[in-house]
Amino acid sequence: MPAELVTQTEFARRVGVSRQRVGQLLDDGRLPIDQRTRRIPWAEGLAAWSADRGIEAPATGSAMTEAEALEIVRRDPPALHAPGADSAADSAANVAAQHAKARAADKVWQAKTRELRYQTLRGTLVERADVDTDSENVAALIRSTLLAIPSKLAPQLSGRILETATVEQLLAAEIEAALAHLYESRYQQRSPKP
Numbered sequence: 197m198p199a200e201l202v203t204q205t206e207f208a209r210r211v212g213v214s215r216q217r218v219g220q221l222l223d224d225g226r227l228p229i230d231q232r233t234r235r236i237p238w239a240e241g242l243a244a245w246s247a248d249r250g251i252e253a254p255a256t257g258s259a260m261t262e263a264e265a266l267e268i269v270r271r272d273p274p275a276l277h278a279p280g281a282d283s284a285a286d287s288a289a290n291v292a293a294q295h296a297k298a299r300a301a302d303k304v305w306q307a308k309t310r311e312l313r314y315q316t317l318r319g320t321l322v323e324r325a326d327v328d329t330d331s332e333n334v335a336a337l338i339r340s341t342l343l344a345i346p347s348k349l350a351p352q353l354s355g356r357i358l359e360t361a362t363v364e365q366l367l368a369a370e371i372e373a374a375l376a377h378l379y380e381s382r383y384q385q386r387s388p389k390p
Contacts, residue, residue, distance in 0.1 A: 199239060199240070207238070337377045
């Protein structure tokens with residue numbers, strides 16, 4: 197008796213999977229196919245299907261009836277879910293939506309990373325540690341200059357009778373000189389001085 201040949205669709209229906217899954221198994225060489233008719237030998241296909249899923253394969257010497265084949269399939273039913281019977285997390289639409297969100301988030305992250313690299317190469321973006329170090333140096337310079345004003349002006353102002361306006365001018369000039377150190381930051385060179 198010739199072996200029963202079935203289409204991919206019929207084989208998929210009998211074992212309870214999609215036709216695309218059967219196509220994948222055929223492409224991977226995990227299911228036999230009659231090259232002349234492009235159909236699956238039912239008994240050999242079921243044996244390969246059973247072996248692939250870890251189910252005891254039927255004896256190869258005897259022809260298998262459809263009832264025997266269905267019994268093998270019933271022992272380990274395929275993991276198919278009825279639409280709406282499962283949680284939303286398992287639905288194909290939800291998985292596709294989550295995948296699309298993940299891809300979009302990845303694209304946004306890649307775009308932001310490229311923008312940061314571009315700004316770094318242009319010199320408009322610098323390391324925070326460098327800026328912190330520079331600002332500490334400038335602050336220390338300003339502090340030391342301001343603290344030196346009394347000792348610098350004391351000899352000039354002692355024992356002299358000066359007008360208030362002259363004292364104010366001397367103090368203002370020294371404070372201006374101290375604050376001018378703000379523009380000595382290497383990151384302030386592009387800003388216009390007032």
